[in-house]
Amino acid sequence: MGLIIFLLLLGDILVLAELLFIPGTIFTGLLGLGSIVGSCYLAYNNISPTVSIIIFVVNIVVLVIATILLLRAKTW
Structure with a gap:
C-alpha cells in the first residue's frame, strides 16, 4: 500500500513539473x-x-485541480 501511494505522489509531482517547470522535455x-x-x-x-x-x-x-490552481496568476 505504501508503494502505491509513493508512486502516485511521485507521478503527480513529475507530471506537474513537466507542465509547469520544464515543458517540452x-x-x-x-x-x-x-x-x-x-x-x-x-x-x-x-x-x-x-x-x-x-x-x-x-x-x-x-x-x-492542481494544474488549474497552479496556473492562476496569483499563485506565483
Missing part, C-alpha cells in the same frame, strides 16, 4: 505517467480492480 512526463500507471497496476493486482479505477480517477481529478 517529454522524459519527466513519461516517467510521471509510468509511475501513475504502475501504481494503478499494483492496486489492480494487490487490492482490487474497482479500487484501481477509483485511484486512477481520483488521481486525474487531483492533477486537473
Whole structure:
C-alpha cells in the first residue's frame, strides 16, 4: 500500500513539473505517467480492480485541480 501511494505522489509531482517547470522535455512526463500507471497496476493486482479505477480517477481529478490552481496568476 505504501508503494502505491509513493508512486502516485511521485507521478503527480513529475507530471506537474513537466507542465509547469520544464515543458517540452517529454522524459519527466513519461516517467510521471509510468509511475501513475504502475501504481494503478499494483492496486489492480494487490487490492482490487474497482479500487484501481477509483485511484486512477481520483488521481486525474487531483492533477486537473492542481494544474488549474497552479496556473492562476496569483499563485506565483
